[in-house]
Amino acid sequence: MPSKQTSSFTPGPRIYNLFPTLLGPVERWTEQLPEIARMGFDWVFVNPFHLPGESGSLYAVKDYYRLHPALRGSGGDDGDGDRTDDERLRAFTDAASQAGLAVMMDLVVNHTAIDSDLVQAHPEWYVHDDDGSVHSPSATDLDDPEIVTVWEDLAQLDYSRRPEREAMIDYFSEVIRHYTALGFRGFRCDAAYQLPGKVWQTLIGRARESAPETRFFAETLGAPPADIEQLRPAGFDYLFNSAKWWDFRADWLLDQYHRFRDLAPSIAFPESHDTARLAEESGGDSQESRFWYLFSTAFSTGVMMPIGYELGFRRRLHVVETRPEHWEEASFDIRDFIGRVNALKAEFSVLSEEGPQHRFTEVEEPVVGLLRCSQRQAQRSAVLINPDPESIQEYGRDQLAEVLGCGLYQLNEITPTTGDETAADRTGPMIELAPRSLRLFIIDD
Incomplete structure (x- = not known):
């Protein structure tokens, strides 16, 4: 740590x-x-x-x-x-x-409620439909433009x-x-x-x-x-x-x-x-x-x-x-x-x-890797993600050290443990990722 x-x-x-x-x-x-x-x-x-x-x-x-x-x-x-x-x-x-x-x-x-006192006191604050009635906001379904949801209990402010x-x-x-x-x-x-x-x-x-x-x-x-x-x-x-x-x-x-x-x-x-x-x-x-x-x-x-x-x-x-x-x-x-x-x-x-962040693994790889860099301090984080709900995945510890630009001895994992890990889980040549899990590493230069 x-x-x-x-x-x-x-x-x-x-x-x-x-x-x-x-x-x-x-x-x-x-x-x-x-x-x-x-x-x-x-x-x-x-x-x-x-x-x-x-x-x-x-x-x-x-x-x-x-x-x-x-x-x-x-x-x-x-x-x-x-x-x-x-x-x-x-x-x-x-x-x-x-x-x-x-x-x-x-x-x-x-917006406010359609029955807000403001609608009566300041009708000029609101959007109005062609018939003069106060307009209720709506949203169109992105997948089906014919589906429009209108919130009739709301009055849209202008x-x-x-x-x-x-x-x-x-x-x-x-x-x-x-x-x-x-x-x-x-x-x-x-x-x-x-x-x-x-x-x-x-x-x-x-x-x-x-x-x-x-x-x-x-x-x-x-x-x-x-x-x-x-x-x-x-x-x-x-x-x-x-x-x-x-x-x-x-x-x-x-x-x-x-x-x-x-x-x-x-x-x-x-x-x-x-x-x-x-x-x-x-x-x-x-x-x-x-x-x-x-x-x-x-x-x-x-x-x-x-x-x-x-x-x-x-x-x-x-x-x-x-x-x-x-x-x-x-x-x-x-x-x-x-x-x-x-x-x-x-x-x-x-x-x-919100420092620079990019994916360092290929899209088709089973493990997803994200590298994030601090702009305030000489610090970087890498997260290894296994989105698979069934299979264990692995990633090379030396590969990760190369991504982070550090030696193996500098590779510090800060993933909160679940209490059943062994020391080998964090020192072996391969980083094992259980199904639907991620592991987080921080490097301080």
Whole structure:
């Protein structure tokens, strides 16, 4: 194991996604903080907790300043009936800070609920259809253009260049200021690519006038590259990548990585609130969950996972239906493993920056090798991946040393162990990769 870094760097974000309605009242969120911190996370991301419109969707915000009724509690067992919504949230962010965690909230400003008060108060802020009605956003299926999904519970805001835009920016600047004052230190910007980069530049700039350490995370999944490119002037700190969907063969993920790594460093995730649970897809295979978490960590600057991933939860999170009664019995427990992986990202600079990265194996080879270089320190990482679910694969230790430009004695493996390895596993001439596994190496010059 190489020695710890002697020069300082900012570790990449390790984000735990706390899905609010799975836990219920805000006071219960606080109960999770010690375990989140123990696993080595430094951020807690909370999906929208605002009062929703009639559909009940967390992402159909009716009032940005009121809590979802399911998150207020009864005032009985919690004994907080006299607390305001802001006091509840402030108590949570204070508790998180005491646990060494920063809190990030979802910022949904590309649309509101169709029954939001803003629709009545400021109809001029919205896109309108030809018949004059407020427009609901939609999406076309990429595989079948005839399939169009319309979100009828949403009203699309209009950020085109026009006089009304300044008032909209003023309104949402105040929303951001309100929540930074309550202790929120970051914002995940939902569908960030749907707003002009210049609008984000103003929103982010104003936020940092009063809270300069505030971080902004752009959600850009599935966006056309040109829509992401126009975010360059915005000043985002991070964006989310699509590593979850990589087949370990196609070029698109590394192409995406190279194209946008100078826009903002990226964050990978093995599953999210928008996807099926990996434990459900794998039939409760804990190795598959370890495999994807370690890959997500090794590939990009930041990593995120949703609540329950560490315990093999199988029920998909739902923006309307999820409630505390959907809490599950654990299929497995990989909390210690996640803690060891998160510690690597906090320790090694090369794992916490979007340095140059390329594949050093051929596409047809059974082992996938990725080489990543730090631009801040003389450090390189190599990850060997066996995506095969059935067969053991091998890679020559001397080959890997050549790729890393080091001697065999410098080849330091930092892969978290499972507890059943022998010394020969890490010193023999061939590096053995079990089915659906990867091994991670770091070189410090």
